[in-house]
Amino acid sequence: MSGPHSPEHLGALLEQARAGDPSSLRELVRTLNPVLWRVARGQGLTAEDAADVVQTTWLELLRRLDQIRTPSAVTAWLVTATRREAWHRRTRTRQTLPPDALLTEPDTAPTPDEHLLADERDRVLWRNFARLPQRCRDLLRIVAQVDRPDYAVIAEAFGMPHGSIGPTRSRCLTKLRTLLQSDPAWSTP
Numbered sequence: 214m215s216g217p218h219s220p221e222h223l224g225a226l227l228e229q230a231r232a233g234d235p236s237s238l239r240e241l242v243r244t245l246n247p248v249l250w251r252v253a254r255g256q257g258l259t260a261e262d263a264a265d266v267v268q269t270t271w272l273e274l275l276r277r278l279d280q281i282r283t284p285s286a287v288t289a290w291l292v293t294a295t296r297r298e299a300w301h302r303r304t305r306t307r308q309t310l311p312p313d314a315l316l317t318e319p320d321t322a323p324t325p326d327e328h329l330l331a332d333e334r335d336r337v338l339w340r341n342f343a344r345l346p347q348r349c350r351d352l353l354r355i356v357a358q359v360d361r362p363d364y365a366v367i368a369e370a371f372g373m374p375h376g377s378i379g380p381t382r383s384r385c386l387t388k389l390r391t392l393l394q395s396d397p398a399w400s401t402p
Contacts, residue, residue, distance in 0.1 A: 219372040224285030231278050242271060245288060248366055249295045252358045256299035266302050270295045288370055289351060292358055337399050341392040349385035356382055 223244065229237035249270055253263035273294055274287075281290055342350065352371065356362045356378075368375040393399040 219370070220285040220288065223287050223370075224283075227278075227281065227284040227287045241287070245291055247363065248288065248355070248370070249291055251361075251363060252292050252295045253299050255358055256296060256303065258299055258302060262302050263299075266295060266298045269298050273298075289354065292355060296358060333398075337396060338393065341389060341396055341399070344392055345385060345388055349381075349388060352378070352382060353385055353389075 223241060226237040226241045226244075230241060246267065249267045250263060253266040254260070256266075258266060270291060274281075274291060281287060342353075345353070348371075352367070355367060355370070364375050364378045367378055371378075373381065
């Protein structure tokens with residue numbers, strides 16, 4: 214499908230923005246800003262920090278406008294950039310806490326052994342995730358980025374009926390679960 218929020222349409226807007234059309238860039242921002250806000254807020258940021266992160270992401274898009282190799286993947290690029298910027302923002306915020314603030318919270322950081330196990334689990338998970346069809350990978354990436362995904366926005370972005378997002382997501386997760394269960398490197402607790 215090629216609706217107003219389809220990857221093809223958004224890619225065309227990006228191409229037009231590259232060619233200097235400011236109205237295309239405005240439409241791209243209007244269309245994808247709600248998704249980026251949800252991603253930023255879903256990372257646990259305050260509204261103020263989320264606003265900064267989303268603004269920084271749009272500025273980064275402007276800086277790299279000509280570097281995006283696949284225009285139709287602009288949504289995925291922006292979501293990834295937003296998530297990374299949110300992570301950097303949280304890291305900077307933690308570093309600015311007063312030293313005595315750390316004394317009031319118990320140390321819940323994973324042990325080195327737990328890190329090692331988590332890293333291995335993540336490698337196996339992502340290896341199997343890469344085996345999913347592209348549509349499943351795209352849908353799961355977006356749905357996983359926010360606490361309460363806006364299915365109307367996702368439906369328009371993917372060009373699919375609103376009511377089919379949940380069942381499609383469920384089928385994609387079932388495929389991933391099947392892949393993981395057949396992988397000898399995957400173990401469940």
